[in-house]
Amino acid sequence: MQSVRVTKQRQAIESVLDSLPGFISAQALHQHLTANGESIGLATVYRTLQSMSEVNLVDVLRDQSGEMLFRACKSKHHHHHLVCRSCGAAIELQASEVETWAAQLAARYGYQQLEHEVEIFGTCPKCIN
Amino acid sequence: MQSVRVTKQRQAIESVLDSLPGFISAQALHQHLTANGESIGLATVYRTLQSMSEVNLVDVLRDQSGEMLFRACKSKHHHHHLVCRSCGAAIELQASEVETWAAQLAARYGYQQLEHEVEIFGTCPKCIN
DNA sequence: CTACATGCAAAGAATTTGCAAATCA
DNA sequence: TGATTTGCAAATTCTTTGCATGTAG
Numbered sequence: 001m002q003s004v005r006v007t008k009q010r011q012a013i014e015s016v017l018d019s020l021p022g023f024i025s026a027q028a029l030h031q032h033l034t035a036n037g038e039s040i041g042l043a044t045v046y047r048t049l050q051s052m053s054e055v056n057l058v059d060v061l062r063d064q065s066g067e068m069l070f071r072a073c074k075s076k077h078h079h080h081h082l083v084c085r086s087c088g089a090a091i092e093l094q095a096s097e098v099e100t101w102a103a104q105l106a107a108r109y110g111y112q113q114l115e116h117e118v119e120i121f122g123t124c125p126k127c128i129n
Numbered sequence: 130m131q132s133v134r135v136t137k138q139r140q141a142i143e144s145v146l147d148s149l150p151g152f153i154s155a156q157a158l159h160q161h162l163t164a165n166g167e168s169i170g171l172a173t174v175y176r177t178l179q180s181m182s183e184v185n186l187v188d189v190l191r192d193q194s195g196e197m198l199f200r201a202c203k204s205k206h207h208h209h210h211l212v213c214r215s216c217g218a219a220i221e222l223q224a225s226e227v228e229t230w231a232a233q234l235a236a237r238y239g240y241q242q243l244e245h246e247v248e249i250f251g252t253c254p255k256c257i258n
Numbered sequence: 259c260t261a262c263a264t265g266c267a268a269a270g271a272a273t274t275t276g277c278a279a280a281t282c283a
Numbered sequence: 284t285g286a287t288t289t290g291c292a293a294a295t296t297c298t299t300t301g302c303a304t305g306t307a308g
Binding site for chain 3: 003005006007025026027042043046047050065066067068
């Protein structure tokens with residue numbers, strides 16, 4: 001039988017994710033944890049984030065360098081993000097227009113099993129100053 | 130003075146890219162070349178693709194594993210793609226609706242220096258069979 | 259000629275994995 | 284106790300770089 005154990009490490013990870021407004025990389029999350037006195041291995045951070053993403057507890061996306069970014073998932077529905085390149089703050093976007101647009105293209109070109117990725121990166125008001 | 134030299138390797142790369150309908154990874158492109166008897170180093174493939182992308186001779190995107198994919202760029206304008214997950218075939222999409230949508234969000238949330246990434250992945254008609 | 263390109267190997271960086279030791283339930 | 288989880292280090296991948304050598308112009 002498979003179950004998820006509530007370990008100190010996992011709690012620490014969830015705690016940090018919940019306190020953050022936006023996306024963070026596994027590496028940065030690990031640094032954040034160790035900097036605050038937590039004893040945790042980088043591999044554990046990766047493994048925990050992966051398991052959390054598998055059950056949709058976190059959103060995952062990749063920045064332009066290909067690095068994975070994670071964020072506590074607020075809504076269970078399909079959505080996209082407006083992400084600050086500087087601080088990682090993210091706004092969830094529900095965009096039925098985009099969904100419709102993608103679906104129409106699917107039909108027009110005969111593509112199936114569609115999946116789309118829409119992320120908008122920019123600099124948020126706070127980071128502009 | 131800086132100029133781009135027309136070397137055998139570069140020609141080989143351009144030739145392959147031009148013959149392909151879709152995206153290909155640097156690694157796969159290198160394999161393709163060596164398999165066809167070309168003598169070329171992987172580093173050269175990477176360097177050439179990078180220089181080509183800097184002047185927009187190729188489109189670049191990342192697949193879900195974070196690997197970079199390249200494709201001969203047909204149109205000089207900003208656009209997105211409908212990419213086949215299986216064969217890499219890509220259809221260029223001009224989507225003013227999406228551009229508008231992104232711009233409106235920029236304004237609404239005060240984000241600046243926006244950049245968006247919109248890629249649709251699916252299985253093309255040929256690969257469905 | 260000579261500035262740029264290439265090849266190779268080494269370096270980097272992010273992520274994953276093997277395995278023994280630690281630990282939640 | 285017994286199945287998971289952790290830590291560490293080693294292994295994987297993709298990509299970049301250093302440097303001596305090759306070559307297009």
